[in-house]
Amino acid sequence: MTERLVADFLDWDEEELPPESKDEVLGRLFRGIANTEGAGWFFVQCSRQQGSEVVEQLKGRFGRVEVLELERGAESFYPEAMGLFETNPFDVLVVQGVDEALLGYEDTKRALGWDSADLHNYDSRDVPPLLSHFNQVRECLRDTVPRPVVFVVSAFVVKYLLLRAPDFYDWRAGTLTLPLDEGDRSQIMGWTKSAEYGDYCNLSERERQQKIADLHQLIETDSLEKAERSRLLVEEGLLFESGNTYEQAIFCYDKALEIEPDKDTAWFGKGFSLVEIGRYEEAIASYDKAVEIKPDQDQAWYNRGNALHKLERYEEAIASYDKALEIKPDNSWTRHQIGWAYLIAKQYEKSIETFQQCLDLNGDDPEGHYGLACVYSQKNQIEPALEWLAKVFKLDPDNYRERTAKDSDFDPIRSDPRFQDLIQPNE
């Protein structure tokens, strides 16, 4: 026999398979249940709505179908199942509410962070009691409840079972993922279209993870248009970003870019997340792509400037800020950043000029005043520095007094008693 390489056998991948329809998946579930002698555990991964439909269909198809609903924070399942089987012998048992039981587990973030970087700590501390229970009762459940059991769960539960109840999950008869139907799809789509980034930030951690799970299911299981898929991937990235899980966000943006290399929002999001984790050079490259595709994005130019600033490439940072200003001249933040960049680059006159411009545009701009105070302090000109500082404290004493006390820009004049007097809150 000629020698063969394993690589020849693996020379195909999942993409060559056409997606399965909901009916095909359900058909497999029903066949599996019908064929099972003794125990057999099926996991149906689907939305809540679909779960109820599955239960109805099972009831119509098999003789005695019992439903066991786990409560929030439930820690056991076997005694209940066994009790039910003794009093009410069933042909098929449906278990719902595993999601709820796990959500009740204190560490919900971990529970739902199926893809998140936090998971590297998965095996320390604790196991959710219900999952440990699953592992533990595996043999007992097989022997004393010798019937098909259908667990109706959402995606995050499957991930949890994989990682924290592997012994139990290893004995499954199958995991069946139902493609989302029209209703679910339009609901999730609708939300991503109407919600703004601010809404993402206002989500509780649990809500955020639920949204991510929904979105993920939509992205993974559906035959979406390419443009729609990449849009949703960007939304998923933004959701991760709003929860400060930047690596995951970057992963989503990259996936979006695989589909649509010119997706400027993905480049923009990627740049933002890269900055947050200190990978400035890569961030700049991402913003380069973003502004190349869409040059009129002042925010991209601004963020790009910030990343350059972090790398102490002040000239380039200022050039980038200038671009942002060209597009949106009344953005005082951008102008402040330019002033600061000049200050750090020790181009004091330019810095003064820029902060002055801020004041020309808005005479009550405390940051502009503060910038000027800093420049004069750096130039060791104590009188004008104190003058500007006094004006700052009139405009916004609460924020700036504290900032002044800590700001090293004032080190040259810090020991001066007049400075010390000025920053005393009771003065």
Added chain:
Amino acid sequence: MAMSDAEIIKGLFNSFKPDSPLEPGDARYVDFQAVRGDDDIRTELGSRILNDDENTYQLYSGHRGGGKSTELLRLAKFLEDEGCVVVYFAAATDNSGDLSLQDTQYQDVLLSCTRQLLEKLSDRADSTPIQNWLSDRLKRLKELALTEVELEKMTLDVALPQFMKLTAAVRKEPNRREEIRKLVEVNTESLVTALNLFINNARKRGKANENKVVVIADNLDRIVRTQEPDKPSNFEEIFVHRSELMRSLDCHMVYTAPLSLLYSPLSSELQTIYGKPQILPMVMVTSVDGTVIQEEGIGLLRQALARRVRQVWPELGLVANGDEGTVGVFESQDILDLLCLSSGGHLRDLMHMSQDAINRTLKLPVRAQAVKRAITDFRQAYLRSLQESEWEFLLAVRESKQKQNDDDERYQALLAKRCILEYSFFDDDGERVTWYDVHPLIRGSKVFKERWAVYQQQRAQGDV
């Protein structure tokens, strides 16, 4: 008598169920010795027990679902045939209540062993020492509301349920767990003494050749690892810090230990305590260079499948032969081989995917698409268990076929999740060679192939 396709499919579906270890002598058992690096559990663990006059305390480990329990049951049978008194028990999974997987500690292991020994040896040994131990602690047990038994009534029939109650309470009632542990902790020495009297009694009363008592505690690897910050994990506590207790019983002991523990920084310490641990590697389906191993590799997996198939219907072959019109389960040899190779030599994965492919089939034979779908489905489970931070490590193992660094927790996690598989064989000089590879289910995925290409590119540029 001919069977209908539906009947055959149903039979196959159940025959490929992944949920029971094979009992010794089961017609479905295939000996994988040669491809697993020639380790026969009977010669390795078994001979040490038979040949050593001193008690041995040994660890046995392997990937989840790789056939450990099947092998341990064979060991039990072998030792019994050799005249040993063997107590095999699947700790942590017994209905009557043994270990809590939640946070098992060493006291729980001792309690569990006590109960099992009592149950298995009470007809051949005098259990008075253990009854006395219980009697002496009756007051405290009553305070814990664990017993209503009166002193004068303490007999074996009474004592055994008491231990069951203790172990059940440890498992089921977290509130009392701590109190019971405390009770056992301060009384450990006396309990061990009582147990050893009991064991020795069993040994003396046994026939001449029954002078070895062996306890096989299976499934200890099922305990879930827990760790408080800055403290040793429960594994470390049980297997290392309290090892004197694990070695305190006056009999031979075989414990299953979590594979990840054996590859942790504690491995050398463990070796000092328990001797060289026996690890059940995967069936080697390819050589290190990726060449398919036919007869002794996938051939044996085919045999394992064929035996299950024949049990359903003796005339059923593994592969359909269109020319001769014979009935077979799979449409072609290639698709059967794809299935075997995709399992990476892991038996449960093989059975599992076969079952899944069968369930996608309305009429035999099983088509290529059904097999590929089954593979894709199981692949998802592996891919989803991977963390982003583990990829780099995974690619490095694929490149080098070696584990990089024992101390890296990612390595232990990947082994525990079977994303990395261990193989071993003997080279021409008789030296054992152990190597590692990424699970073929992961390797065949689009995402792995893409990342692998990038990794290779970076290596070529000298970036990695």
